[in-house]
Amino acid sequence: MQQENSVSKLKYFPVTAFSVVMGLSGLAILLYRAYHLGWLPLWAYLAAAFTALVVFAMFVFIYGLKAIWYFEEVKKEYNHKVKVNFFSAISISFLLVSVAFYGYLPFVSAGLWYAGVIAHLLLTFHTVVFWIRSEFEVHDINPAWFIPVVGNLIIPVVGVDLAPTWVNIYFFITGMFFWITLFAIVLYRLVFHKQLAEKFIPTMFIFIAPPAVIFISYFRMFLNVDVFSMSMLSLALFFLGLLVFLVKDFFRIRFYLSWWAYTFPVSALGIAMMIAYQATGFSVFKYIAVFVLVLTAAIVAAVMAFTVKNVVLGKICVMED
Amino acid sequence: MKNVTVVVVYIFGLITGILATGFLINISAETVLLKEMASPYDFEKTVEVLAKRINSTKNWHVTAVIDQAAEVKGHGEGDIGKLKIVQYCSGKYAYEVLADDNRKKISVMMPKTFSVYEKNDGRVYIAVMNGSFVGKIFKGETYEILEKVSLEVEALLNFINFKFSLF
Numbered sequence: 031m032q033q034e035n036s037v038s039k040l041k042y043f044p045v046t047a048f049s050v051v052m053g054l055s056g057l058a059i060l061l062y063r064a065y066h067l068g069w070l071p072l073w074a075y076l077a078a079a080f081t082a083l084v085v086f087a088m089f090v091f092i093y094g095l096k097a098i099w100y101f102e103e104v105k106k107e108y109n110h111k112v113k114v115n116f117f118s119a120i121s122i123s124f125l126l127v128s129v130a131f132y133g134y135l136p137f138v139s140a141g142l143w144y145a146g147v148i149a150h151l152l153l154t155f156h157t158v159v160f161w162i163r164s165e166f167e168v169h170d171i172n173p174a175w176f177i178p179v180v181g182n183l184i185i186p187v188v189g190v191d192l193a194p195t196w197v198n199i200y201f202f203i204t205g206m207f208f209w210i211t212l213f214a215i216v217l218y219r220l221v222f223h224k225q226l227a228e229k230f231i232p233t234m235f236i237f238i239a240p241p242a243v244i245f246i247s248y249f250r251m252f253l254n255v256d257v258f259s260m261s262m263l264s265l266a267l268f269f270l271g272l273l274v275f276l277v278k279d280f281f282r283i284r285f286y287l288s289w290w291a292y293t294f295p296v297s298a299l300g301i302a303m304m305i306a307y308q309a310t311g312f313s314v315f316k317y318i319a320v321f322v323l324v325l326t327a328a329i330v331a332a333v334m335a336f337t338v339k340n341v342v343l344g345k346i347c348v349m350e351d
Numbered sequence: 352m353k354n355v356t357v358v359v360v361y362i363f364g365l366i367t368g369i370l371a372t373g374f375l376i377n378i379s380a381e382t383v384l385l386k387e388m389a390s391p392y393d394f395e396k397t398v399e400v401l402a403k404r405i406n407s408t409k410n411w412h413v414t415a416v417i418d419q420a421a422e423v424k425g426h427g428e429g430d431i432g433k434l435k436i437v438q439y440c441s442g443k444y445a446y447e448v449l450a451d452d453n454r455k456k457i458s459v460m461m462p463k464t465f466s467v468y469e470k471n472d473g474r475v476y477i478a479v480m481n482g483s484f485v486g487k488i489f490k491g492e493t494y495e496i497l498e499k500v501s502l503e504v505e506a507l508l509n510f511i512n513f514k515f516s517l518f
Contacts, residue, residue, distance in 0.1 A: 065498070072494075136383075136487045140383075144372060144375045191484065192382065194382070308506075309509065311509075
């Protein structure tokens with residue numbers, strides 16, 4: 031009976047679980063920046079980074095087993111209208127764990143970065159081809175569609191040290207282009223069509239991520255704080271403010287694994303704020319960064335607690351639509 | 352998939368991954384270890400600003416500014432164009448690192464260096480060892496000291512962040 035249960039858990043282990051790795055590694059990167067600035071001790075970063083690494087390795091192993099034993103299930107997810115976007119969460123996990131360890135184990139980080147870049151390149155093409163070939167209605171789109179796009183923007187963060195500039199620009203501009211075009215469609219869908227399904231409401235947080243990651247990548251590539259990058263930072267702040275005004279919507283929904291979508295974008299904003307503070311020395315960025323740091327830690331702790339509770343109750347890894 | 356096939360695929364994937372990673376890290380070594388940044392100022396001004404920023408930062412001082420172009424010419428070779436090497440050091444951090452016998456070998460990287468040069472495109476560049484990368488090779492107390500050094504060096508170079516100044 032127990033064996034049957036484990037078998038079905040493996041069969042329904044969702045690709046969306048990789049958003050947990052995104053959240054944990056986002057927090058680790060944020061804590062590393064805080065350590066670098068002398069605000070927090072090293073152990074806080076190391077605890078978060080190694081937790082992210084262990085969870086990442088565990089999920090890669092479990093999903094690898096699923097791919098071997100239940101290939102048809104993986105294929106179904108790969109061709110699913112919503113879940114296809116979460117496949118990129120696997121390659122993004124490689125990239126984010128790479129960024130998280132760049133400050134501590136740079137050679138391990140480099141290996142993860144190469145694997146992540148190759149996987150993400152292929153997954154981006156697959157996802158865009160899937161979008162083009164499938165027949166979507168406007169209400170099918172949701173902010174999770176940004177996930178494959180945001181991944182491209184993350185690549186230059188470590189890539190600036192590992193690859194030629196044109197490689198980084200390629201990923202940066204691909205990410206920016208699709209962020210702008212998809213954003214217009216998502217906004218149109220949110221304003222003029224029916225509300226997002228409850229499950230996808232947390233994905234609204236993803237709005238914060240692209241401009242924040244653009245700020246970080248742009249700074250890493252061009253060592254510049256200018257009108258463009260400040261505009262991106264301001265836009266990320268605007269989305270945070272917007273979500274604060276929508277906060278009621280987030281409290282009324284049940285727990286889904288998609289709650290992890292709350293975590294990475296907020297971390298990205300915190301990292302961007304710390305870089306802005308370091309580059310400009312403006313105290314306002316420091317205060318926002320500290321606020322976002324505390325907020326991120328609280329969100330990750332809360333989402334983690336809900337996740338563990340739901341795992342214990344057997345509500346995760348069950349058959350979904 | 353048959354178990355044997357799975358094992359073979361995994362082993363093949365592992366070996367390919369190890370080889371590919373080693374190969375790719377090898378070709379990235381140059382961009383990883385040396386960083387080159389465009390300066391917003393002309394050659395002399397860049398050297399002057401760097402020296403001034405180093406000397407006005409607590410615990411840091413310039414130990415020498417070497418005119419490498421003159422050095423090369425003085426030894427009978429041709430003109431390499433404008434190139435100066437700014438050597439600088441922190442007594443505080445040098446003591447923290449070198450007081451321990453196990454860390455004395457790190458002195459091979461001291462004093463720290465900025466290289467300032469003008470290329471044929473007319474632009475002035477600053478080159479540095481990627482200290483934030485090299486420093487990560489060490490662990491424990493050395494890692495923590497070099498992290499602090501890295502933060503202060505980043506502050507020394509802050510002026511290049513504003514190529515098109517907004518503020």
